[in-house]
Amino acid sequence: MSSAIINGKEIGQEIRNSVAERVTLLKEQGLTPGLAVVLVGDNQASATYVRNKQKSCEVIGMFSELIKLPEETTQEELLAQIELLNNREDIHGILVQLPLPKHIDEDTVIATIAVEKDVDGFSPVSVGKMMLGQETFLPCTPFGVMKLLEYSGIEIAGKHAVIVGRSHIVGKPMGQLLLQKDATVTYTHSKTPDLPSFTKQADILIAAVGRANFITKEHVKEGAVVIDVGINRDENNKLCGDVNFSEVDGIASHITPVPGGVGPMTITMLLFNTVQAAENKLANKVKL
Ligand SMILES: Nc1nc2c(c(=O)[nH]1)N[C@@H](CN(C=O)c1ccc(C(=O)N[C@@H](CCC(=O)O)C(=O)O)cc1)CN2
Numbered sequence: 001m002s003s004a005i006i007n008g009k010e011i012g013q014e015i016r017n018s019v020a021e022r023v024t025l026l027k028e029q030g031l032t033p034g035l036a037v038v039l040v041g042d043n044q045a046s047a048t049y050v051r052n053k054q055k056s057c058e059v060i061g062m063f064s065e066l067i068k069l070p071e072e073t074t075q076e077e078l079l080a081q082i083e084l085l086n087n088r089e090d091i092h093g094i095l096v097q098l099p100l101p102k103h104i105d106e107d108t109v110i111a112t113i114a115v116e117k118d119v120d121g122f123s124p125v126s127v128g129k130m131m132l133g134q135e136t137f138l139p140c141t142p143f144g145v146m147k148l149l150e151y152s153g154i155e156i157a158g159k160h161a162v163i164v165g166r167s168h169i170v171g172k173p174m175g176q177l178l179l180q181k182d183a184t185v186t187y188t189h190s191k192t193p194d195l196p197s198f199t200k201q202a203d204i205l206i207a208a209v210g211r212a213n214f215i216t217k218e219h220v221k222e223g224a225v226v227i228d229v230g231i232n233r234d235e236n237n238k239l240c241g242d243v244n245f246s247e248v249d250g251i252a253s254h255i256t257p258v259p260g261g262v263g264p265m266t267i268t269m270l271l272f273n274t275v276q277a278a279e280n281k282l283a284n285k286v287k288l
Pocket residue numbers: 049095096097098099120140141231239258259260261262263264265266267
């Protein structure tokens with residue numbers, strides 16, 4: 001029997017509908033949520049994501065502004081742009097599309113975003129608050145995964161979650177969010193020896209390693225929930241995840257497809273966080 005598909009497009013749309021209602025309420029009170037999207041350089045994939053983010057804002061009635069900077073922009077110039085956005089009344093959320101050109105230090109740039117506008121949830125203060133379980137903006141991809149699990153009725157408490165991948169924006173926060181819901185969490189990565197001996201124990205397996213079709217049937221326990229965070233291109237330049245879907249289908253109880261699984265949730269939770277930032281502003285609630 002095939003695994004149940006966790007449909008990120010459908011779940012994302014349901015959440016976007018409720019975010020759109022919150023936008024309408026804010027506008028009735030004279031505030032239009034505004035997102036600034038900063039894109040540096042000519043990365044084609046980044047340009048596509050940024051376009052999709054802006055289009056998604058428009059669909060739900062939010063304002064968005066693209067700050068497009070050339071590849072040769074210096075770090076100082078970029079930091080100056082962010083300072084301007086930090087001080088703008090009409091901008092409630094700021095995101096700097098990653099990756100940045102190599103001559104710019106991502107950590108310094110992210111740390112410059114005002115924490116109350118850090119709708120990507122990447123700044124050191126946001127990450128620290130998330131680790132402590134305090135109210136803050138959660139990073140959009142792991143936040144989206146938590147919503148996928150919630151909307152699919154998947155129990156987390158008491159389950160063994162195994163994360164494959166340790167990036168700052170997905171793997172690490174993912175484990176924390178699952179831990180906060182009482183999962184037992186194991187972190188693994190591409191250099192973990194005998195990886196299947198760990199992943200085979202997972203009730204919930206999160207693949208966030210960034211390698212096409214890396215997770216195969218030998219990694220997955222019968223009945224596991226498999227969440228594929230990967231966005232890769234295979235040898236035919238076809239979009240694919242970190243999980244070899246056709247091998248794992250039928251072994252997992254539930255699985256996310258690529259495309260149409262976690263990806264759409266990343267932008268959904270960005271909209272969610274930006275509306276939250278605007279609501280916080282209206283309520284004069286500064287998240288420091
Ligand atoms: N500042 C940020 N930079 C990056 C983030 C981020 O969350 N904040 N994440 C990724 C890229 N990303 C958003 O920026 C992103 C990636 C993929 C998708 C998505 O919807 N994927 C679709 C397929 C799209 C396609 O056809 O190519 C899917 O999986 O269904 C959305 C957002 C790195 N940078």
